[in-house]
Amino acid sequence: MRSDEPAPLLGTDTAVSPAEYLLQALAGCCTVTLAANAAAKGVELKSFRLELEGDVDLRGFLGIDPTVRPGLQQVCVRLHIDAPDTPREQLEELVALVESRSPIRDTLVSPIDVVTTLA
Numbered sequence: 001m002r003s004d005e006p007a008p009l010l011g012t013d014t015a016v017s018p019a020e021y022l023l024q025a026l027a028g029c030c031t032v033t034l035a036a037n038a039a040a041k042g043v044e045l046k047s048f049r050l051e052l053e054g055d056v057d058l059r060g061f062l063g064i065d066p067t068v069r070p071g072l073q074q075v076c077v078r079l080h081i082d083a084p085d086t087p088r089e090q091l092e093e094l095v096a097l098v099e100s101r102s103p104i105r106d107t108l109v110s111p112i113d114v115v116t117t118l119a
Contacts, residue, residue, distance in 0.1 A: 009058075019072065022108075023052045029104035030077060037097045043086050051078040075108065 003018050005011025016024070027050045038045050054075045060068035079098070081091050099105060 019054055019056065022072075023054055023075065026075065026077065026102075026104050026108065027052050029102045030079070030098050033098045033102040034079070034081075034094060037094055037101065038083070041090070041094065043083055043090060043094060046082040046084060048079065048081045048083075051080070052076065 001021070002015040003021060004013060004015035005017050006013045011017075030050055031048075034048065035045065052075065054072040056072050057065075057068045059065040060070035079095055081094070083091060
């Protein structure tokens with residue numbers, strides 16, 4: 001897996017950025033979680049797509065403002081679900097299941113230990 005940053009961040013913009021990989025991981029996990037739970041509930045999905053975006057304040061990453069976190073400030077996930085025979089309330093229940101059962105989402109919203117060592 002290659003990664004790069006946009007030119008304003010001294011990259012060459014020739015590959016996906018680490019933040020884009022993170023959003024893709026979340027999108028992929030939400031997709032699997034949605035499809036599995038829809039099937040389990042008997043909801044026929046004609047189609048669906050996800051739109052994700054992450055807000056970052058580069059002052060934290062660049063060390064300009066120590067009060068600003070260097071990571072994403074917020075991630076927005078918009079689910080577009082086409083399931084014509086399913087009431088909106090049932091689709092909202094599916095979205096709640098995605099929020100509660102997606103392992104990648106859980107990893108992002110719950111504090112975890114990340115151990116960094118110099119080898």
